[in-house]
Amino acid sequence: MANLPWFKFYGADFLLDPDVDAMPREAEALLIRMWCVCHREGSCPADVESLARKTLCNSAYVSQYQLHCEPFFELRDGRLYSRRMQEERQRSEQARVNANARFKSKTDSKAESDSKAESERGSTVGLATCLAVCSANGSANSTPTNLHPLNYGAKICDELGIPQVRANLEAFAGAIEALIKKGKSPAAAFEFLLARAKDDQESGELATPVFWCRDGRYNATSLRRPPDVTARPSAAVGACQRCAGERMIHQMAHIPGPRLVPCPDCVPEAASRSGEPDRNQLPQTPEGLST
Numbered sequence: 001m002a003n004l005p006w007f008k009f010y011g012a013d014f015l016l017d018p019d020v021d022a023m024p025r026e027a028e029a030l031l032i033r034m035w036c037v038c039h040r041e042g043s044c045p046a047d048v049e050s051l052a053r054k055t056l057c058n059s060a061y062v063s064q065y066q067l068h069c070e071p072f073f074e075l076r077d078g079r080l081y082s083r084r085m086q087e088e089r090q091r092s093e094q095a096r097v098n099a100n101a102r103f104k105s106k107t108d109s110k111a112e113s114d115s116k117a118e119s120e121r122g123s124t125v126g127l128a129t130c131l132a133v134c135s136a137n138g139s140a141n142s143t144p145t146n147l148h149p150l151n152y153g154a155k156i157c158d159e160l161g162i163p164q165v166r167a168n169l170e171a172f173a174g175a176i177e178a179l180i181k182k183g184k185s186p187a188a189a190f191e192f193l194l195a196r197a198k199d200d201q202e203s204g205e206l207a208t209p210v211f212w213c214r215d216g217r218y219n220a221t222s223l224r225r226p227p228d229v230t231a232r233p234s235a236a237v238g239a240c241q242r243c244a245g246e247r248m249i250h251q252m253a254h255i256p257g258p259r260l261v262p263c264p265d266c267v268p269e270a271a272s273r274s275g276e277p278d279r280n281q282l283p284q285t286p287e288g289l290s291t
Contacts, residue, residue, distance in 0.1 A: 007039040008088050019071060027068035030055065034069055035082060043079040149173035149180075152190045159194055160201055162209065171213040172197075178216075193218050205250070211259045240265050 014020055020028065033055040037044040045051050052062040073080035147155075153172030157164045172193065179189035196218045200206040205217065212218065243249050243263035250259050 007035070007085065008092075009035075023068045024065065026061075027065040030057065030062065030065045031069045031072060033057065034073070034080070035085065038073075038080070038082045038085055043076075043081045044073075046075060046078050046080050147186065149176040149186075152176045152186065152193075155190070156194050156197060160197055160206070168209045171210045175213040175218055207250070208253070208259075211253075215259055217260065242266075 020031075023031070034044050034051070037051075037054045041054075044054055048059055048063045048066065051066065052059045055062065070080070072082065072084070074083055075081075150169055150173045153169040153176065154164050156172045157168050162168060175193055176186065176189050179192060180186060184192065197206055197209075197212075200212065200217065206212050240247075240263060242265045245266075247263050247266045248260055249263045251257065251261055253259075
């Protein structure tokens with residue numbers, strides 16, 4: 001007995017079949033009823049009385065038109081089997097098996113990809129994990145080793161006493177990665193960056209860690225020159241009021257360009273470019289006047 005309450009019926013094949021067209025129209029109705037019985041039970045009886053009872057038709061009608069319908073069936077063990085319906089049933093069963101195989105393959109592939117993604121997420125150190133690790137080890141004085149750059153960035157923030165916000169963490173992490181690319185080990189890069197950051201924090205140059213890291217100040221040669229008291233004994237006394245003798249100043253954040261520029265009071269070329277007067281230069285005496 002069929003599992004489905006319906007069976008496939010191709011209207012074009014039925015109407016264009018020359019064998020169907022050669023049948024009396026009354027025989028076509030019996031043929032369709034016999035197909036319905038085959039769908040329900042798998043086959044239909046070959047004797048007239050049983051076939052009339054199954055198709056709900058009278059025996060005279062069945063006996064008159066049964067011979068026109070028998071070419072569409074195969075007689076086996078006293079029952080009639082529809083060849084077309086058996087072929088369609090086998091085709092549908094094979095399609096069902098193929099669909100199940102495809103679905104199982106997609107399910108296995110999705111499960112494998114999900115497992116791989118979960119493994120990758122588990123091996124990646126996120127920002128929250130970095131903060132948790134650094135907060136747990138923040139009081140340790142030893143140099144951390146084999147940590148993610150964000151962990152080193154959080155450790156530097158903790159050592160300098162600045163907020164562990166995302167911008168500061170990513171700035172220091174980027175500097176750590178840049179130093180690693182230049183050949184330093186992670187621990188050596190951390191120690192180098194921490195030492196430079198502490199020096200510039202004391203001098204006031206680490207006001208904004210993001211700009212400090214982006215401009216590469218951590219990797220630049222120190223621009224602070226100690227006064228040469230042997231050659232110029234009054235140099236320390238007459239230091240520039242704007243840059244304190246460092247010859248470099250930080251521009252305001254709203255001014256485009258680099259944050260670190262030459263001091264216009266100490267570098268005459270910078271003063272002429274910026275249009276500001278060199279306040280360290282002595283005023284010129286007009287011609288014709290005596291001092």
